[in-house]
Amino acid sequence: MIGCPETVKEITRVAVTIADVARRAGTSAAVVSYVLNDGPRPVAEHTRARVLAAVRELGYRRNRAAAALRSGRSGLVGLVLPDTTNPYFAALGRYLETALIGAGKLTVTANSDYDAPRQSLAVDMLLTAQVEGVVVVSAGGPADPVARALAAGTPAVYVHHRPPGSDAPLIAGDNGAAIAAAVAHLREHGHTEIAFLAGPTDHGPVGERVAAWCAATGATEPLRCAYTRAAAAELFASLARDGRVPRALVAATDEQAIGLLAAAYADGIRIPDRLAVISCDGSPDASFTAPPLTVTRQPLRAMAERAVAILGGAGSPADPADPLPADLAVGRSCGCSSPSPDDHGDREQLQQPVAGMDRGELRGNPLVEHGAGEQHEGEADPQDEPE
Amino acid sequence: MIGCPETVKEITRVAVTIADVARRAGTSAAVVSYVLNDGPRPVAEHTRARVLAAVRELGYRRNRAAAALRSGRSGLVGLVLPDTTNPYFAALGRYLETALIGAGKLTVTANSDYDAPRQSLAVDMLLTAQVEGVVVVSAGGPADPVARALAAGTPAVYVHHRPPGSDAPLIAGDNGAAIAAAVAHLREHGHTEIAFLAGPTDHGPVGERVAAWCAATGATEPLRCAYTRAAAAELFASLARDGRVPRALVAATDEQAIGLLAAAYADGIRIPDRLAVISCDGSPDASFTAPPLTVTRQPLRAMAERAVAILGGAGSPADPADPLPADLAVGRSCGCSSPSPDDHGDREQLQQPVAGMDRGELRGNPLVEHGAGEQHEGEADPQDEPE
DNA sequence: CTGAAAGCGCTTACAG
DNA sequence: CTGAAAGCGCTTACAG
Numbered sequence A, B: 001m002i003g004c005p006e007t008v009k010e011i012t013r014v015a016v017t018i019a020d021v022a023r024r025a026g027t028s029a030a031v032v033s034y035v036l037n038d039g040p041r042p043v044a045e046h047t048r049a050r051v052l053a054a055v056r057e058l059g060y061r062r063n064r065a066a067a068a069l070r071s072g073r074s075g076l077v078g079l080v081l082p083d084t085t086n087p088y089f090a091a092l093g094r095y096l097e098t099a100l101i102g103a104g105k106l107t108v109t110a111n112s113d114y115d116a117p118r119q120s121l122a123v124d125m126l127l128t129a130q131v132e133g134v135v136v137v138s139a140g141g142p143a144d145p146v147a148r149a150l151a152a153g154t155p156a157v158y159v160h161h162r163p164p165g166s167d168a169p170l171i172a173g174d175n176g177a178a179i180a181a182a183v184a185h186l187r188e189h190g191h192t193e194i195a196f197l198a199g200p201t202d203h204g205p206v207g208e209r210v211a212a213w214c215a216a217t218g219a220t221e222p223l224r225c226a227y228t229r230a231a232a233a234e235l236f237a238s239l240a241r242d243g244r245v246p247r248a249l250v251a252a253t254d255e256q257a258i259g260l261l262a263a264a265y266a267d268g269i270r271i272p273d274r275l276a277v278i279s280c281d282g283s284p285d286a287s288f289t290a291p292p293l294t295v296t297r298q299p300l301r302a303m304a305e306r307a308v309a310i311l312g313g314a315g316s317p318a319d320p321a322d323p324l325p326a327d328l329a330v331g332r333s334c335g336c337s338s339p340s341p342d343d344h345g346d347r348e349q350l351q352q353p354v355a356g357m358d359r360g361e362l363r364g365n366p367l368v369e370h371g372a373g374e375q376h377e378g379e380a381d382p383q384d385e386p387e
Numbered sequence C, D: 001c002t003g004a005a006a007g008c009g010c011t012t013a014c015a016g
Helices: A005-012 A018-025 A029-037 A045-058 A064-071 A087-102 A116-128 A145-151 A175-188 A204-217 A229-241 A254-266 A284-288 A300-311 B005-012 B018-025 B029-037 B045-058 B064-071 B087-102 B116-128 B145-151 B175-188 B204-217 B229-241 B254-267 B284-288 B300-311
Strands: A076-081 A106-111 A134-136 A156-159 A195-198 A248-251 A276-281 A294-297 A327-329 B076-081 B106-111 B134-136 B156-159 B195-198 B248-251 B276-281 B294-297 B327-329
Touching: A018 A029, A018 A045, A029 A045, A064 B064, A076 A087, A076 A116, A087 A106, A087 A254, A087 A284, A087 A300, A087 B087, A087 B106, A106 A116, A106 B087, A116 A134, A116 A145, A134 A145, A145 A156, A156 A300, A175 A204, A175 A248, A175 A276, A175 A294, A175 A327, A195 A204, A195 A254, A229 A254, A229 B284, A248 A254, A254 A276, A254 A284, A254 B284, A284 B229, A284 B254, B018 B029, B018 B045, B029 B045, B076 B087, B076 B116, B087 B106, B087 B254, B087 B284, B087 B300, B106 B116, B116 B134, B116 B145, B134 B145, B145 B156, B156 B300, B175 B204, B175 B248, B175 B276, B175 B294, B175 B327, B195 B204, B195 B254, B229 B254, B248 B254, B254 B276, B254 B284
Parallel strands: A076 A106, A076 A134, A134 A156, A195 A248, A248 A276, A276 A294, B076 B106, B076 B134, B134 B156, B195 B248, B248 B276, B276 B294
Antiparallel strands: A106 B106, A294 A327, B294 B327
C-alpha cells in the first residue's frame, strides 16, 4: 500500500510520532501518552492493547527531546570524573552507571582531566543538556561545580573528593578508619616505622589519609608524588638510589602503589620482604599486581548507590547512622602469606544489580519492553565475548 | 526591583528563556537565536553585543531539549562498551570522549556487560534520547545494534569488534600485522615454538589474531580462556601444575597477559626467562606489570578519531590508503633487556587534543565562551589533584 | 475512561 | 539586517 502515511514515513525516514500511533489505534495522542507513561490517567484495557499494537506495528520510538521539553525530565544524569582510565574512577563510574540505568537514566560521562576550566565547561554542557542530576569527583582546586549545578536548580553531589572549603554534599568512604586499619595491620607484621606515600598536597581524601597516618604514627612528613604510576615508579627509583627505601609503607592510592611495585621489581627489591606495602582504594587492578596488593577497599558500590539515591531526593550524603566503611582486603604485599579469599573478585562485584534512584517508582517502559518494531536480539553466547 | 520578571524568575527558579533575553536586549527571539548559533542569518554588531550582554545579565543557559526538538540535533553521542572498567575499553572510550567534546558533543556511555539484551536495551535508550551517533564495541553474539541504529536513521559504527556476519561499518587496528610482528619478535629471541592464548571462541578481533598466529606458526590449537585476569591466572596455574608451561606465548589481550603474569609470579616462574610473553592491545596498564609487558599497541586514538569522523559523515571505516597499524612496544616480558623509551607514556598520550567531528564547522558557543552569569573558575592548581 | 487544546523553549523558513 | 509566526513531538491540566 504505497502512499499510506506509514509507508511514506518509513521510506522517507520521518520519525513516527505519537499522533501516528493515535491515528492507527483509533484514539487520541493523550491516551497514547497515558499508555506509554502508565499515567497519569487510567486507560481501558482494550484501548491500551490497541495502542501497544500500534506502537509495535509502526515501530514507534518515543522522542525524549520532546518529552524532556514538556515534562522537564531528560532521562539524563551527568558524571564528571578526572580521568575515566584511572581504574579507581572507572570502577566508581561503572557502579554509578549500573545504578542509574536501573533507574531508567542514561549516564553522560565527561573527563575533567584534573583541569578546572574543563570541569566547569563539562558541567555547563551537562546543565544545558538538561541533565536531571550531576555527580562530580572534584578535579581539585577551588572550583565548586556542584554548588554551581545546585544554584541552577539541578540536584548534584560530590563523590570521593570535594574541593577544599566547599560545603556541598559529599559522599566518601571513611578514610581515617581505613588508614588506621592499614597501620594497625602493618604493626601486626612487626613494623614500627611506617612511611606514607601521599600526593602533592593534603587536600581531599588523601588529606584525610595523611592526617590519619600522622595521628596513628606520630610522624609528620609523608613521601609525596603525583597520583600516577609513573611518578611513583620514579620516586621509588630515587629512594632506592639513595638507600632510603623504608621497611613498611602505606600508599595513598592504588595507582601509586602499582607504580611503586613495578619500580621495586625493576630494582630487584622484594615486596613484602624488604618493603611491606598497603594501599588504599581497592580498584580492580590491585589484585593482579605482583605480589597482590593488600588494600583498604573503598565502598565504591555503596557510594554510588547513595549518590544516586541523593540525586533522587533521598536523605543526606553523610548519614551518621550508616557510615561507609573501607575494609581491609588482604593480599600479599603486606607480608601475609595467603590472600583473603575474595581478593580476586572485585570486577565481578561490579556486575551485580544495585538498588537505584526512583527504582520503586520505575515506570514499566513499553518502548523497551515491547521493542520498537524489532525484538531484542536474544541472549549472547557467553562464550562469545570480545576482548 | 522585586517584581520585575527577571527577579521573579531567579527567585522561583523558572528557567530564563530566549524570549526573556530578547525582551531585555530589545530585539526578537529569532535574533537571539541567530547570535547564539552564529547563524543562519547575520546580525548587526551592536545588536549582537546587546544580546550577549542580556545573556550574561540574565544568566541565560540554552535549553538543549528544546533546541534538539526543533533542530534535530541533541548534541549527544552514544557509546556502548562491554565494560568500562576494562583498561583497554576505558582508553578507547577516553579517546572517543575527547574527540567528541572537541566537536561540542557529550558522550552518553553505557555498559553492555557482554550481554546482548543489555546492549540492545542500551541502544534503544540512546536512540530514544535522540543521540546523533552511536559507537559500539560489540558485546559478541549475533546481535547487530549498529545495523539497528542505522536502520533508525542514526549514524553508527563499530569499533574494535563487530558481530560475526555483520557488514556494518567497523573500525579496527590491523590485527593480522600485529600478530605477525609479535611472532617475528619472539623468533628474534630464538623461540621456535610460540603458543597463543586466545579467547573462548574465534570471533572478532581475537579471531583475526588467532588466524594470524596459525598462519605465522603453522600451529592450529591455541590455549583458551575467558578474557579476564582471573581466568588467565587460573589457566596458567593449571598449566604449571601439569608441567605444560610453554617457552613463548602471545596473549590475545592485555587482561589475559596481566593475569598470567600474576599467576607466574605466584608460582615462581620467571618471565621472560622461563616464559616469554607478548600481548596485544597496549592498554595503559601494560607498562606497569612486573615485568613490563611487550605489546602490540592498538591505534586507539586513531580509531577513535576515525569513528568520530565517520559519525560526522566523513569517509569509510576502512580506508585502504590509510590503514590503522598496531605497532610493537617493547617492554621486558619478551626477553628484551631495556624497554622502548615511550612505554610509560600511554596515559599521558590520552590527554593530547584530537581532531574531531564537525571541528571545522564548530560554532563558537557563546554560552560556553561567555559563561552563564558565572565565569569559569580559573586554573586548578595542578598540584592539587585528587587521587 | 477519553480527547481537544495549550504550551514546553527553541529554530527556521518567510516576509519585510 | 530584523521580526512575527509556525511548528518540532511530546505531556498535562481541563472539560466532558
